[in-house]
Every structure is written in C-alpha cells, then in structure tokens.
Amino acid sequence: MPNGEKQEKAKLETTNIEALIRTLMKKHATPFMIIRRSMLEKQYERFTKALPEVTPFYAIKSHPHPEIIKTFVELGSSFDVASGVEMQKVLKLGASPNRVIFAHTIKSPEDLEFAKRRRVRLMTFDNEPELYKIAKHYPKAHVLVRIKVANKGSQVELSLKFGADPEQAYLLLRKAKALGLVPKGVSFHVGSQSANVENYLQALELTASIFNEAEENDLPLKMVDLGGGFPIPHFDNEIGINFERMAQQIRKQMHTLFDTRKVQFIAEPGRFFSGPAGILVTQVIGRAFRNNKNYYYLNDGLYADFSGMVFDHCKYEFKTLRRGQKFLSTLAGPTCDSFDTLSVNEEIPEMYVGDVVYVKNIGAYSSASAVPAFNGFPPAKIVMV
Ligand SMILES: Cc1ncc(COP(=O)(O)O)c(C=O)c1O
Structure with a gap:
C-alpha cells in the first residue's frame, strides 16, 4: 500500500x-478495555489463511475472558491451556477435549487426573520425571516433547525455563513409549513476540532432525507444534513486523523439511489472536x-x-x-x-x-x-x- x-x-x-x-x-x-470481536475474527482469519496447514490452538493465558474464548469456539479454533482451571474453562465454554492441548511442561498430579477425567489427552513435557508423573496419573496420554530453541530477539524469553536439549528429545520420546504413553512429536516456543523468523526456521530444522532420528529407529512421529510467538505491532508506525511474510517463510520451511501430507502441524498463538x-x-x-x-x-x-x-x-x-x-x-x-x-x-x-x-x-x-x-x-x- x-x-x-x-x-x-x-x-x-x-x-x-x-x-x-x-x-x-x-x-x-x-477504566475499561474494549475487546473488538471483529479483530479477534480478523486475526484468526489472517492466521489460518497464511498458515493453512497449521491448526491454531488459542493460548488462553494471553486473555482468558469467556467472551473471547466463546468467539474462538465459534470460529472453530482449538485451545492451549496451562492448567486444570484453564482446561475447565474452555471445556465449559464449548471446546471439545480433542481440541485442547495441555501445553505446560510441568503439570500437577491433580491437573493430570483432571485431564484424564475430561479426556484431554494431548500434552507437552520436557523432562524425564514429568514422564513418570504423566504415566502414573494419565496412562496412554499423548505427548509432545518440548525442545529448547533459539529465542533471539523475542520480547519474552521462554527457553531459560523450558525445553529439553534437542539431542535428548528422541531418547525422551522413546522413554515415553516404554512407559506406555503415546509419543506424538515435537513442540517448541520461540519466545513471545518473536519478529525474528530465523527462530522458527531453525526450530523446524531441529525438529526435522528429531523426526528423522525417530523414523530411523522405528518410532515414527506425526505432530509438530510450532508454539506461539507470532508478533503484532504495538505502535502505529512500528516497522519490522510482517506476519504474512514470516508465515510464508515458515510454510516454505515446513514443506521443505516434512512430508506435509503425513505430519500434522499445530500452533499456540496467544498474543497474535488476542492482542490487536x-x-x-x-x-x-x-x-x-x-x-x-x-x-x-x-x-x-x-x-x-x-x-x-x-x-x-x-x-x-x-x-x-x-x-x-x-x-x-x-x-x-x-x-x-x-x-x-x-x-x-x-x-x-x-x-x-x-x-x-x-x-x-x-x-x-x-x-x-x-x-x-x-x-x-x-x-x-x-x-x-
Ligand atoms: C506454552 C506456551 N504456548 C503458547 C504461548 C503463547 O505465546 P504467544 O502469546 O507469544 O503467542 C505461551 C506464552 O507464554 C506459552 O508459554
């Protein structure tokens, strides 16, 4: 323009x-905060148009207001929850359990029991003790190993607290299987408000090498979780943020590194959906x-x-x-x-x-x-x- x-x-x-x-x-x-439904719809549409192979799971931690959640339920979104309380909230507002990911790598035993009762079986983890806990409280749960990836230039650095070393990822998934869980794939988060597309491109490369290692060892993986981090401008004349251009590069990388007919891609956008x-x-x-x-x-x-x-x-x-x-x-x-x-x-x-x-x-x-x-x-x- x-x-x-x-x-x-x-x-x-x-x-x-x-x-x-x-x-x-x-x-x-x-004080009041205006939330424009039209903007929630617009951001959802932008995301699904720019990344058509990726199923978005709205990270409700960014804004958990019931009307926002309801709007995304109506739009057909899936949901990322960090706790049993958030899980209960999205289920109550109409999300179906198979459209919810329990995307916290450290979960309380009570929340795992709750997830089992409510049949929310997809979750992330990044360490071995967590696997024993999941296996005890939710046998046969579906798990994604969250790996540590570069968060260069991101406003909120998440790899300081979360993420397994990528070299450990395959072994952790193998362990998950040995414990009776279902190893589904790999998850990462490039840090919140990441305008640096390289973070995604490198994370996908690491993920692809874990997929290859697992495949060679007879443990085929099926799901890649791109996490959140998709940026928005906070200032009128902000430069350097172009979601559509980033999405194009991410897509290209997905198609180069994976058989996109066989792999399911999901993401956990929070800020991108609720911020604007x-x-x-x-x-x-x-x-x-x-x-x-x-x-x-x-x-x-x-x-x-x-x-x-x-x-x-x-x-x-x-x-x-x-x-x-x-x-x-x-x-x-x-x-x-x-x-x-x-x-x-x-x-x-x-x-x-x-x-x-x-x-x-x-x-x-x-x-x-x-x-x-x-x-x-x-x-x-x-x-x-
Ligand atoms: C596990 C997880 N997923 C998704 C998000 C949402 O990230 P964003 O708002 O940057 O899209 C966060 C944010 O902290 C997170 O910790």
Whole structure:
C-alpha cells in the first residue's frame, strides 16, 4: 500500500476508535478495555489463511475472558491451556477435549487426573520425571516433547525455563513409549513476540532432525507444534513486523523439511489472536507539576491492565483525545507506589482531570496478569463490541 494511502487509513481508524471510545464512555466508567470481536475474527482469519496447514490452538493465558474464548469456539479454533482451571474453562465454554492441548511442561498430579477425567489427552513435557508423573496419573496420554530453541530477539524469553536439549528429545520420546504413553512429536516456543523468523526456521530444522532420528529407529512421529510467538505491532508506525511474510517463510520451511501430507502441524498463538482486539481506556484522575514537567495520574496502572509492562516487557503507545502542542510528561498509575509509573518521557498535549488516555493493541498479557484490586483500584472492566 502506498504511504499516503496508509496514512489516510490510519487517520480513519483513529477517528473511528475515538468515536467508539466517546460513545462507550457514556455507558461505562473508566477504566475499561474494549475487546473488538471483529479483530479477534480478523486475526484468526489472517492466521489460518497464511498458515493453512497449521491448526491454531488459542493460548488462553494471553486473555482468558469467556467472551473471547466463546468467539474462538465459534470460529472453530482449538485451545492451549496451562492448567486444570484453564482446561475447565474452555471445556465449559464449548471446546471439545480433542481440541485442547495441555501445553505446560510441568503439570500437577491433580491437573493430570483432571485431564484424564475430561479426556484431554494431548500434552507437552520436557523432562524425564514429568514422564513418570504423566504415566502414573494419565496412562496412554499423548505427548509432545518440548525442545529448547533459539529465542533471539523475542520480547519474552521462554527457553531459560523450558525445553529439553534437542539431542535428548528422541531418547525422551522413546522413554515415553516404554512407559506406555503415546509419543506424538515435537513442540517448541520461540519466545513471545518473536519478529525474528530465523527462530522458527531453525526450530523446524531441529525438529526435522528429531523426526528423522525417530523414523530411523522405528518410532515414527506425526505432530509438530510450532508454539506461539507470532508478533503484532504495538505502535502505529512500528516497522519490522510482517506476519504474512514470516508465515510464508515458515510454510516454505515446513514443506521443505516434512512430508506435509503425513505430519500434522499445530500452533499456540496467544498474543497474535488476542492482542490487536484490545483497547484500554483510562482517565486522568490527578495532575501535578514535579521535576519540571507535568505528572498525570491515570486510573489504571502497572498493578492492573498495564501489568504487561512488567511481566511481558511490553511498551505501549499512549494516546489522548486532546490535540495540540505536546510536552514531555510523566504518566503514572493510581496506586501509592512510585514503581507504578508508566512513562517518564511521554510527548503529550496538556491534559486535565477527566481527560482520556487510551492504548491500542493491548489485549494480550494485560488484564490476564492484573491483580484484583491493589490499593483498592480494580482492573478495567471488559467491554465487548
Ligand atoms: C506454552 C506456551 N504456548 C503458547 C504461548 C503463547 O505465546 P504467544 O502469546 O507469544 O503467542 C505461551 C506464552 O507464554 C506459552 O508459554
């Protein structure tokens, strides 16, 4: 798309979003998070169009709101859950057990028993003690070995905590079989918000060599789990993120390294599905002049819906409904903790109590990791549109 056209489109989107915010503020007190169903649908469609051989399992940890899960159930998505509680949630909302993966490599005995009762039999693991535990609590479970792969440039590094050495993968799958489990294949995660496609390409190469080793030793594998990590822009003019181009390269690698008619590919997108749908709307509840600049205190902060700035290492673009000259300012959350500061160098117009500050693309790892009411400030209410 030519640059001029892009700018026109962005302007129109801003006008529409700001009109939506003004309308919703007549009915809802801030802070609230708008979740746009149309964006959930759009992201699902983009994913399945760009990677048609890959079945997406929405990682509900990124945003587990029931209406989001219901939307993905209706779209025909499968689900990635990290615990028995998440499993119960997706099953209750209509997901069928064979469309759920228990994608945590460390599972409690109780959660394994629950998975057995509810017939959620596909799961990941990355170490031998876990295999003994699975075999004890869920005999005949289907398992994918999660391998450690490069997380270069990813916003959230996951290989520090999870993943078996790829050289151990075949032996672990062999062990799984000896314990009466069903070794299905290999899983990996390139780290969350990975704009570096090389991470996927290399991980697929490692996976293919494990498939070859297993095949040579009479242990044919059938499933590759590409994990999550698919990136989204968090800023309007962000460059370097092109999901469709990444997907094209991933697909090419899949076709080069695997017989795609025989191997089933799945993935666990979280952020890519839930992130772009979310718009957080907050208001200024106080202002002060300190350190030679304006400090604006918002009614949402790091302990609630901006928790992704801590746990997800995420940066956001703060927007206001005011126009005009911009000044270097500080934005802070509402709690009595100076750590609860969102930005000390925002270029924003002068604001007053009651003014709106909103953030787009904040649907993932935001409300999901908010604490219920630190200092008595509740997280944003979800408003589905
Ligand atoms: C096992 C697993 N799968 C999927 C995801 C979702 O990743 P993302 O939101 O980067 O797509 C995560 C995120 O931490 C994860 O740990």
